[in-house]
Amino acid sequence: LHLQESGPGLVKPSETLSLTCTVSGGSISNSAYYWGWIRQSPTKGLEWIGSIYYSGRTNDNPSLKSRVTMSVDTSKNQFSLKLSSVTAADTATYYCARVIVIVPTIPDEQTFDPWGQGMLVTVSS
Amino acid sequence: QSVLTQPPSVSGAPGQRVTISCTGSSSNFGAGYDVVWYQQLPRASPKLLIYGNTNRPSGVPDRFSGSKSGTSASLAITGLQAEDEADYYCQSYDSSLGGSVFGGGTKLTVL
Numbered sequence: 001l002h003l004q005e006s007g008p009g010l011v012k013p014s015e016t017l018s019l020t021c022t023v024s025g026g027s028i029s030n031s032a033y034y035w036g037w038i039r040q041s042p043t044k045g046l047e048w049i050g051s052i053y054y055s056g057r058t059n060d061n062p063s064l065k066s067r068v069t070m071s072v073d074t075s076k077n078q079f080s081l082k083l084s085s086v087t088a089a090d091t092a093t094y095y096c097a098r099v100i101v102i103v104p105t106i107p108d109e110q111t112f113d114p115w116g117q118g119m120l121v122t123v124s125s
Numbered sequence: 126q127s128v129l130t131q132p133p134s135v136s137g138a139p140g141q142r143v144t145i146s147c148t149g150s151s152s153n154f155g156a157g158y159d160v161v162w163y164q165q166l167p168r169a170s171p172k173l174l175i176y177g178n179t180n181r182p183s184g185v186p187d188r189f190s191g192s193k194s195g196t197s198a199s200l201a202i203t204g205l206q207a208e209d210e211a212d213y214y215c216q217s218y219d220s221s222l223g224g225s226v227f228g229g230g231t232k233l234t235v236l
Contacts, residue, residue, distance in 0.1 A: 045127060046171070046214055046227035061224045095170060108218045110225045111161050113173035113182065 001026040003116035017083040021096030034099035041092035059107040129228035136234040147215035158218040160198035165212040
């Protein structure tokens with residue numbers, strides 16, 4: 001299974017960050033998994049952003065929920081992230097990952113495996 | 126300030142055993158939620174190392190082992206090798222925050 005992030009590497013403050021993750025070597029419609037976004041910055045370390053099921057059901061980080069929109073396109077085997085009203089604090093390497101949960105209807109405990117190679121997104125004017 | 130606390134750095138000589146601690150609280154480990162460990166080699170993405178407290182994915186050497194007790198967890202690496210030099214992160218679910226949380230990471234240096 002391989003995951004690859006894509007999207008603009010530079011976003012202006014107050015605008016919306018948009019990323020897509022393309023999954024190959026497996027189906028995003030596999031009912032055993034969620035698909036997630038994690039970011040990493042020198043100041044905040046690793047931070048889980050949110051996860052989405054193939055049905056469109058989402059599992060959101062409460063601290064980012066108001067600014068996050070996730071979607072899934074099963075026909076393209078892709079899922080996407082939008083983060084609105086970005087500031088310099090949102091500058092980070094963004095990773096997508098497959099998410100293993102014990103019970104899909106209770107997606108609390110998550111294991112991320114594998115991860116994409118990551119994409120640096122810089123917020124700057 | 127991470128919800129899960131790890132030492133910033135540990136070191137050991139080749140062949141030695143090192144442990145990396147991950148201290149949580151009653152809303153994560155103490156509530157029974159499992160620990161997951163990741164290894165991040167230089168200039169690479171995190172890679173799953175241990176899941177469900179003690180389980181190794183296929184391909185991970187048995188030199189790596191995990192444990193959890195009460196509000197703390199540990200990763201042990203025996204027979205330290207130069208290729209183990211990396212950052213290591215713990216992760217769990219926190220019921221107070223309502224989502225997955227990570228430790229701040231520990232940089233392992235092989236002397």
